Amino acid sequence: MILPDYRSEADALRGQLVAWRRDLHQHPELSFQEIRTAGVVARTLGELGYEVRTGVGRTGVVGLLQGGRPGPTVMLRADMDALPIQEISDAPYVSQTPGAMHACGHDGHIAIGLGTATLLARHAAELPGRVLFVFQPAEEGGSGAAAMIADGALADPKPAAAFALHLWNMIPMGRVVAQAGPLMAAADILRIVVRGKGGHGAHPHETVDAIAVTGQVLSALQTIVSRNVDPQETAVLTIGTLHGGTAFNVIAETVELQGTIRTFSPAVRETVLTRLRVLLDGVTAGMGAQYELAVKSVAPAVVNDAAAAETARAAAVQVVGPTAVTWHAPLMVSEDFSEFQKVVPACFMLLGSGNVELGLNAPHHNPRFDFDERALPIGVALLATTATRFLLENMAR
Ligand SMILES: [Zn+2]
Ligand SMILES: [Zn+2]
Incomplete structure (x- = not known):
């Protein structure tokens, strides 16, 4: 032919x-x-x-x-x-x-x-x-x-x-x-729920403010790619949504975040996922809160x-x-x-x-x-x- x-x-x-x-x-x-x-x-x-x-x-x-x-x-x-x-x-x-x-x-x-x-x-x-x-x-x-x-x-x-x-x-x-x-990169979807204890906006000492905890979680997560991933490798960790709170004078009980992880190497993906859990464990425990984490692989x-x-x-x-x-x-x-x-x-x-x-x-x-x-x-x-x-x-x- x-x-x-x-x-x-x-x-x-x-x-x-x-x-x-x-x-x-x-x-x-x-x-x-x-x-x-x-x-x-x-x-x-x-x-x-x-x-x-x-x-x-x-x-x-x-x-x-x-x-x-x-x-x-x-x-x-x-x-x-x-x-x-x-x-x-x-x-x-x-x-x-x-x-x-x-x-x-x-x-x-x-x-x-x-x-x-x-x-x-x-x-x-x-x-x-x-x-x-x-x-x-x-x-x-x-x-x-x-x-x-x-x-x-x-x-x-x-x-x-x-x-x-x-x-x-x-x-x-x-x-x-x-x-x-x-x-093209591997993609994962992640969903995090930070769980505190709600209450009156004027009585923060009686609550665990899920919004304040989430603020610490967010800045901690920024260190994964910048401080834990080998600079010769490639990774992205993006938080795309953040929802919490219902009123100006109510301390939020929960905050929900959604995001995505992009990586090329399975080892880097593991590093990101491991650090994610370690930081969530440490930050939430340190502030008296709890969390749920769900990771779903979209594609390798x-x-x-x-x-x-x-x-x-x-x-x-x-x-x-x-x-x-x-x-x-x-x-x-x-x-x-x-x-x-x-x-x-x-x-x-x-x-x-x-x-x-x-x-x-x-x-x-x-x-x-x-x-x-x-x-x-x-x-x-x-x-x-x-x-x-x-x-x-x-x-x-
Ligand atoms: Zn498309
Ligand atoms: Zn397409």
Whole structure:
């Protein structure tokens, strides 16, 4: 098999890609509510000749393409969920659903996935192996990847490698990041309740003021990253919400805090969690209060397999040229593609979708988020080339 000219084929598909993306953008669905979206995906894959399974990990869709020659299975993944954000946009394709919006570009990922499925189906007879498409629900903190794995999405056939991309507005349109090693951080959600003893605002000596205790807790927590984590390592500990108290003359009995921890190395994550507990123990005990701590892992770190990254990088060079393939410092955001990476050697790529001149450079999760749609055919060519290269490199000889 000679590698097809996927870039030209994808460019010819541009109108369809934009139509898919704009339809999905107008009909955003939140995590695990991707009913209409999954319907569009399943119907399109079925029309293309894929073996389709729906309801995998609740609202996920799996499509399998049998190549005409024997070989391994390569997995491609796209995420499908939108965010609970009210869109601010004058675009004709603005969200039709109040309070929901594709503000992370997952509408683009679905369009790219369907476009890639179209091109690979066209060349199925020549492909040495199979392509497993995984359209995942609930990437935005809902653990959709884990739900699909638990539901057997990768069980039969088991893929030998997995690839995916994320449109990235902070990178100029058409640039590609496909690098080995860490790319995105592990994320944990934490919830702390500081419990004191409420009472009259004029009688503090009869109370344990949960707000005063929380003030000490907050400043103690700031020392974890600055004083306990090796400065050569990376960690973030952010407290994002703080709620306590009911009236000006009442001493609060409880304060609730929520936050997130971001790390790359499991050892650093353990350090942060250990210090968190030690400081909460010490500060609250010293001030006569108590606390509850709940930590929930959202996703492990995205760390790309070296061999898979090499395949993706070679494909990227072919699709966008060597000068548009760039290295990127690891990002502190998280992505649950990392759940697939625990099961399959994989590479997660970033595809630049920002365009400052066109004003298409709002950050992800912003109500004005939109991207340069010229990235769509590039994404298709990138995934189709990556998958085909992997099959050719690993075919039965
Ligand atoms: Zn997101
Ligand atoms: Zn995303």
